[in-house]
Every structure is written in C-alpha cells, then in structure tokens.
Amino acid sequence: MKARRGLPRNRLIPEKRIYFRPELTHCPDCGTKLKRHHTASHKIVATLKGILDVWNMAYHCPNEACGKLERYFRSAQADALCLKHTSYAYDVLVLVGEMRFKQHMTVTEISEALTQRAIPTSERHAMRLYEWYLTLLRASLTDDVKEDLKKIVKEHGGLLLSMDGVQPEKGNETLYVVREGFSGRIxxxxxxxxxxxxxxxxxxxxxxxxxxxxxxxxxxxQRSIRMAMEETWGDTPYQYCQYHYLKDIAKPVVDLDRKLKTEIKKSLRGIREIEKQVEHESTVEAEVARDYLAATRSLLLEDGTPPLDLPGIRIYENAQAVKASLEQSEAKKGGLHS
Ligand SMILES: [Zn+2]
Incomplete structure (x- = not known):
C-alpha cells in the first residue's frame, strides 16, 4: 500500500501542541541521563479528542565511553498516536473499523460521521482509513519483520517494546498494539x-x-498491560508513558492549585480600599503605591495551562515578587529616614 499523507495540512488546524520526550530517561546500558538530540518527528494528528500538533523529541546517551551516541530514543506514546506516514490517530482508525464492520456503514456515511466529529474527511479518505485499519490488523512477525528486528538488536543491543490499548468509545472493544520503538515496527x-x-x-x-x-x-x-509486560519480560526495566502518567498524577495538584488561586484572590480583596486612599494623592509614595497596586491587579489576571503551568502557583509566585519588592522599598525608606 502506498503511504499517503492524509488531508492537506490547511484543513487540520491543531488545537493543542504537545512535546513528547522518550519515556526512558536514562541510558539502559550505562545509566547516564539521556540528552535531547533532535526533533524526531513533527506532525499534525487528527484524533477523536481534537487535532494535535505533535512533536516527538529524540534523545540519546551522551556518554562517549558507552558508545551508543547514535542510538536515539523517542516517545513511544507519540509514536503510538498514529500509523507512520498518516495524520489520523489510531482511535479514528478503530472507530472507522467499527462503523464498517459492526454497523455496516457505507463509506459515505463514515465520512459524514467523521466530519460531524470535527475530523474533516472525504469519502476517499474514509476508504483509505478503513484500508489502514485492515493493514494494521494483519501486522505479524513475518520474516521481513524478524530480519529487521535482528538488525535492531545488533545495532542497539536489544528491542524497545511498547504496548497500548486504543478504545474510541467506552464500552467498545479495545485495539491493542505491540510496537518496537527504535524501528517503529508494529x-x-x-x-x-x-x-x-x-x-x-x-x-x-x-x-x-x-x-x-x-x-x-x-x-x-493500564494495569493489565503493565502486568502482562512485566510478567513476560521479568527483569527488563519498565517505564510509564509520561503523558498518561502526567495526567494521572497531575489531577490532585491541579485541584489544589485552583483552591490556592481562590484563596489568594480572597486575601487581596482589600485592595480596592487602598486604591481609593491613594487615588488622588500626588506624593511620590502614592505614585509608588499605585504602581504596586496595578502590579497586584494584573497578577490576578494571570492564567496558566495546567498541569505543567499552574495558574495558582504562578499568581502566588508573582505576588511573592511584588511583596519582596515592597519590603525592599520599605527598608530603603526606613534607611533614608533614620
Ligand atoms: Zn549509555
């Protein structure tokens, strides 16, 4: 099958940019922290959850003595988003497979259903998505694949294996995909x-x-995946996919941060009173006070993008900076008077 690039770029406008790093953070051979080397891939991916701008960063072991400078690790999670050379995520493929297999929808109906879900798709693309889905299900360890893997082992010292489950909608079947990370082979x-x-x-x-x-x-x-892999390859180091992992651990932090933001806003309610007091004064002090008040006002408008950039923490840090600056000028003033 010829690899085609899906839709023209201009029809897929990404809503979110995600940078993926490899899940392995340290060299499996010498333990040195992996270092960023280049962008392994960058593409726009249409998923059922939105259009994503996906950057996959390649890292390597920088330790020359280790001798694996050209072994690049990339994010398995990013690679797991969609088939090589396509711009459609697996969840879209699996949904197409279901619509065709289970619901016996025509290609026209499939393309309409996808377009309704904000994934602009022509009939031709719907057909191609279905073909890709079938190709995916046929993936197996053919002699060609085995040869390829043998080369990977020789070059990199072993395979980097990943498995994950794709379920377009709750209650549906899940498609499980096993992949080799250095080659991207399914x-x-x-x-x-x-x-x-x-x-x-x-x-x-x-x-x-x-x-x-x-x-x-x-x-x-997912627990069953983790157990299956750990039980199959007992003593191989295991890594979570960072993206899922991050979302899982970040939830309580994001909730706490929202509370912090509310608290800070409450504690700054008295600000209007002070503003009134200095509004019409023309002394240097009043001017300085107005500056600080404006700074405080503007910091309340700050918004972060959780979970990596938390709005509450950001406001807190800025408030601390304003406070430190205020205390400094207080101290200076004190110094002048004494
Ligand atoms: Zn190394």
Whole structure:
C-alpha cells in the first residue's frame, strides 16, 4: 500500500501542541541521563479528542565511553498516536473499523460521521482509513519483520517494546498494539473485549518466543498491560508513558492549585480600599503605591495551562515578587529616614 499523507495540512488546524520526550530517561546500558538530540518527528494528528500538533523529541546517551551516541530514543506514546506516514490517530482508525464492520456503514456515511466529529474527511479518505485499519490488523512477525528486528538488536543491543490499548468509545472493544520503538515496527495488533492480563500475554508471546534481548518496556498506566509486560519480560526495566502518567498524577495538584488561586484572590480583596486612599494623592509614595497596586491587579489576571503551568502557583509566585519588592522599598525608606 502506498503511504499517503492524509488531508492537506490547511484543513487540520491543531488545537493543542504537545512535546513528547522518550519515556526512558536514562541510558539502559550505562545509566547516564539521556540528552535531547533532535526533533524526531513533527506532525499534525487528527484524533477523536481534537487535532494535535505533535512533536516527538529524540534523545540519546551522551556518554562517549558507552558508545551508543547514535542510538536515539523517542516517545513511544507519540509514536503510538498514529500509523507512520498518516495524520489520523489510531482511535479514528478503530472507530472507522467499527462503523464498517459492526454497523455496516457505507463509506459515505463514515465520512459524514467523521466530519460531524470535527475530523474533516472525504469519502476517499474514509476508504483509505478503513484500508489502514485492515493493514494494521494483519501486522505479524513475518520474516521481513524478524530480519529487521535482528538488525535492531545488533545495532542497539536489544528491542524497545511498547504496548497500548486504543478504545474510541467506552464500552467498545479495545485495539491493542505491540510496537518496537527504535524501528517503529508494529509487531502485533488485535481487538480484544476484556484485555485481561492472560489475553495480553498471549498477544506478546510470539515476540517473547523470538528470544531477542529487550532493553526497555514502555506503556501507559493500564494495569493489565503493565502486568502482562512485566510478567513476560521479568527483569527488563519498565517505564510509564509520561503523558498518561502526567495526567494521572497531575489531577490532585491541579485541584489544589485552583483552591490556592481562590484563596489568594480572597486575601487581596482589600485592595480596592487602598486604591481609593491613594487615588488622588500626588506624593511620590502614592505614585509608588499605585504602581504596586496595578502590579497586584494584573497578577490576578494571570492564567496558566495546567498541569505543567499552574495558574495558582504562578499568581502566588508573582505576588511573592511584588511583596519582596515592597519590603525592599520599605527598608530603603526606613534607611533614608533614620
Ligand atoms: Zn549509555
């Protein structure tokens, strides 16, 4: 099948930019912290949750003695978003597969359904998405793939394996995809109803049977996936996918931050009174006070983008800066008077 690039770029306007780093943070051979090297890929991806601007950063081990300067790690999570050479996420593909297989929708109906979900798709694209879905389900360990993996092992010391589940809608089947990270090769893909640990282990078994060394395991936080991988490759280091992981741990922090922001706003309510007092004064002090009041006002308008940039924390830090500056000028004033 010819690789096509999906829709013309100008029809996919990204809502969110995400930078992905590799899930492995340290060299599996020497333990040195991995260093950013270049942008491995950058593309616009249409997902059921919105259009994303996805940057995947390649990192490597900078330790020359380790001798693997040209072994680049990329984010398995970013690679897991969509098939190589396409701009549609797996969740879209899986949904298309369901609409065709289960609901027996025509290509015209599929393309309309996708367009309604803010994924502009022509009939031709809907057809292609369906073909990609079928190709994906046929993925297996052919002789070609095995040869490829052998080369990866020789070059990089082992395979970097990842598995994750794609479920376009709750209650539907989940598509599980097993992937090799250095090559981007898909080793297996299967629709499973329950996705139990034993089902997943069965999906991993042909890969395990190759008996190639494995340098790392990567996946999202889903428990059955983690267990299946850990039980199949007992002593290989395991990493969460950072993106899922980040969202999971960030939730309580984001909630606390919202509270902090409310508290700070409450504590600054007296500001209007002070503003009134200095409004019509023309002394230097009143002018300085007005400056500080304006600074305080503007910092209340600050907004961050959680979870990485928290609005409450940001306001708090700015308020601390204003306070420090106020105290400094107080001290100076005191100095002049004495
Ligand atoms: Zn190293």
């Amino acid at each position: 080793l297996a893909a299967k629709n499973l109803k329950s996705g139990s640990c034993s089902e997943l282990k069965a999906l991993l078994k042909p890969v395990k049977d190759l008996d190639y060394p494995v340098v790392g395991l990567v996946s999202d936080g």
